[in-house]
Amino acid sequence: MQSVVEFDNVGLRYGTGAETLTDLSFTLYPGSFYFLTGASGAGKTSLLKLLYLAHRPSRGSIRMFGHDAITLPRDRLPGFRRRIGVVFQDFRLVQHLSTFDNIALPLRIAGIQEKDLINPVTEMLDWIGLTERADARPATLSGGEQQRVAIARAVIGRPEMLVADEPTGNVDPEMARRLLQLFEALNRLGTTVIVATHDIHLLQEIDGAQMMRLDKGRLSDPTGSLRHPPRPLVLRN
Amino acid sequence: MLLDFALPAHDRKLIPEGRLSGPMPWVIAIMLFLTLLVAAIGLSLVDAVQKGGADLAQRATLQIIEPDPVARATQKVEISRMLRNVAGISKVEPVPEGEVRNLLKPWLGNDVIDSDIPVPALIDIRFKNAPDQATLTSLKKRLKTIAPKIRLDSHSSWMAPFFQLMSSLIYLAVAIFILLLIATSAVVILAVRSTLNTHRTTIEIMHMMGGTDLQAARLFQRRVALDALLGGSAGFGAAAAVILALGGRIAAVEPGLLAGATLPVYGWVALATIPLAVTGLAMLMARWTVVSALKKML
Numbered sequence: 001m002q003s004v005v006e007f008d009n010v011g012l013r014y015g016t017g018a019e020t021l022t023d024l025s026f027t028l029y030p031g032s033f034y035f036l037t038g039a040s041g042a043g044k045t046s047l048l049k050l051l052y053l054a055h056r057p058s059r060g061s062i063r064m065f066g067h068d069a070i071t072l073p074r075d076r077l078p079g080f081r082r083r084i085g086v087v088f089q090d091f092r093l094v095q096h097l098s099t100f101d102n103i104a105l106p107l108r109i110a111g112i113q114e115k116d117l118i119n120p121v122t123e124m125l126d127w128i129g130l131t132e133r134a135d136a137r138p139a140t141l142s143g144g145e146q147q148r149v150a151i152a153r154a155v156i157g158r159p160e161m162l163v164a165d166e167p168t169g170n171v172d173p174e175m176a177r178r179l180l181q182l183f184e185a186l187n188r189l190g191t192t193v194i195v196a197t198h199d200i201h202l203l204q205e206i207d208g209a210q211m212m213r214l215d216k217g218r219l220s221d222p223t224g225s226l227r228h229p230p231r232p233l234v235l236r237n
Numbered sequence: 238m239l240l241d242f243a244l245p246a247h248d249r250k251l252i253p254e255g256r257l258s259g260p261m262p263w264v265i266a267i268m269l270f271l272t273l274l275v276a277a278i279g280l281s282l283v284d285a286v287q288k289g290g291a292d293l294a295q296r297a298t299l300q301i302i303e304p305d306p307v308a309r310a311t312q313k314v315e316i317s318r319m320l321r322n323v324a325g326i327s328k329v330e331p332v333p334e335g336e337v338r339n340l341l342k343p344w345l346g347n348d349v350i351d352s353d354i355p356v357p358a359l360i361d362i363r364f365k366n367a368p369d370q371a372t373l374t375s376l377k378k379r380l381k382t383i384a385p386k387i388r389l390d391s392h393s394s395w396m397a398p399f400f401q402l403m404s405s406l407i408y409l410a411v412a413i414f415i416l417l418l419i420a421t422s423a424v425v426i427l428a429v430r431s432t433l434n435t436h437r438t439t440i441e442i443m444h445m446m447g448g449t450d451l452q453a454a455r456l457f458q459r460r461v462a463l464d465a466l467l468g469g470s471a472g473f474g475a476a477a478a479v480i481l482a483l484g485g486r487i488a489a490v491e492p493g494l495l496a497g498a499t500l501p502v503y504g505w506v507a508l509a510t511i512p513l514a515v516t517g518l519a520m521l522m523a524r525w526t527v528v529s530a531l532k533k534m535l
């Protein structure tokens with residue numbers, strides 16, 4: 001089976017500082033669900049940045065969707081990025097756009113016609129419970145509402161891979177459960193999901209999810225919370 | 238590139254277009270006002286030089302400097318008759334003596350000019366084509382057989398310094414025009430960079446979602462194009478008002494050297510295309526600036 005992501009001996013350093021990520025080697029398969037855990041400063045966000053192609057590693061190789069992501073020409077990056085949905089830790093909503101327009105943004109960037117995006121965006125608004133706030137600007141939304149908009153924007157394009165950085169950090173437990181259901185539904189449709197989280201309770205919510213644990217920039221072996229993996233998480237030295 | 242101007246309404250919202258709220262349209266209006274004035278001056282000078290130069294190059298004045306008034310009058314008649322039979326001369330116009338005296342009055346005074354002081358007999362000559370020096374020398378030689386004391390002046394020779402000055406002014410106008418265009422381009426680049434910095438987060442978000450550099454560049458192009466069009470229209474309006482007012486003043490001046498210095502119709506057409514050309518240039522600069530800046534992002 002072709003992998004979605006393959007990291008081989010990847011290291012990342014910012015500037016001339018010490019390596020933030022060291023010797024990462026793993027493979028992610030299509031349709032799998034991964035939780036990425038680790039203490040603050042362990043390198044979770046840095047690893048996610050490599051996964052959503054915001055950074056290139058300092059060393060090692062990364063293959064993504066069957067292509068070398070490091071030597072990928074710059075003009076081909078947009079095509080790859082459209083296959084990846086991202087939930088940023090700080091939401092990164094466009095402040096002067098409405099909730100509707102923020103959620104529709106990936107579809108518009110992908111060139112979807114206006115008539116074809118109204119239904120999916122409206123359904124998504126309904127799913128995250130923000131139909132009434134469709135015209136609201138992010139500044140008028142609560143933290144939890146902004147997070148739901150950020151998640152809706154990440155999943156609206158049915159990406160092949162979803163990368164989420166603390167996606168349930170600002171929502172109540174009930175909304176967190178609903179959002180995870182959304183991720184799980186997407187995962188059942190074939191999307192590979194990687195969720196970085198501190199919340200160990202989330203790990204219990206998804207059957208078959210696997211765990212990747214980062215410790216001071218190194219990937220440690222999966223803990224005992226790894227249950228019923230659909231496919232093994234391959235960790236290489 | 239023009240198609241990039243017609244972005245869908247929802248795409249336009251990505252970079253807010255604050256019409257006339259920023260300094261950009263006003264700066265472009267001022268730059269274009271100056272550019273159009275310089276262009277108008279340059280075009281008027283070109284037209285004046287072309288019209289006046291061609292006219293003057295075909296003209297010459299013959300002076301018969303014979304002190305004896307009877308002999309002078311006889312020579313004037315004979316020379317006029319002879320000139321009318323010379324091939325290549327289209328018009329021979331003897332200037333009446335009274336008119337010559339009137340021309341000299343402001344310099345010599347009424348008392349002197351009304352006395353018996355001899356004044357040269359003048360004959361205006363118009364050639365079919367601008368004569369070269371050899372033609373003039375040959376003609377002069379023939380005329381001297383009738384009147385030994387003559388002087389033949391080609392108008393183009395005594396007007397040459399004036400036209401050289403006009404040409405220098407045209408070059409100066411072209412240089413200022415180019416400098417103003419460069420300054421306008423620099424203003425556009427600075428404005429786009431400033432807007433790019435303001436909306437860097439939006440552009441980064443677009444990038445992370447698979448937006449291309451050209452998609453981002455189109456947003457800035459449209460914004461800059463609207464600013465340039467608004468500023469260009471204002472600049473053109475102000476410049477046109479000034480040019481028309483100045484044209485009226487020039488027309489009121491006695492016919493002479495300034496008479497030709499009016500903006501021709503093709504000049505107005507050229508001026509009207511400048512704001513459009515500047516809009517195109519601004520869009521091009523915006524695209525180049527944004528694409529260059531975004532290439533530094535991954």
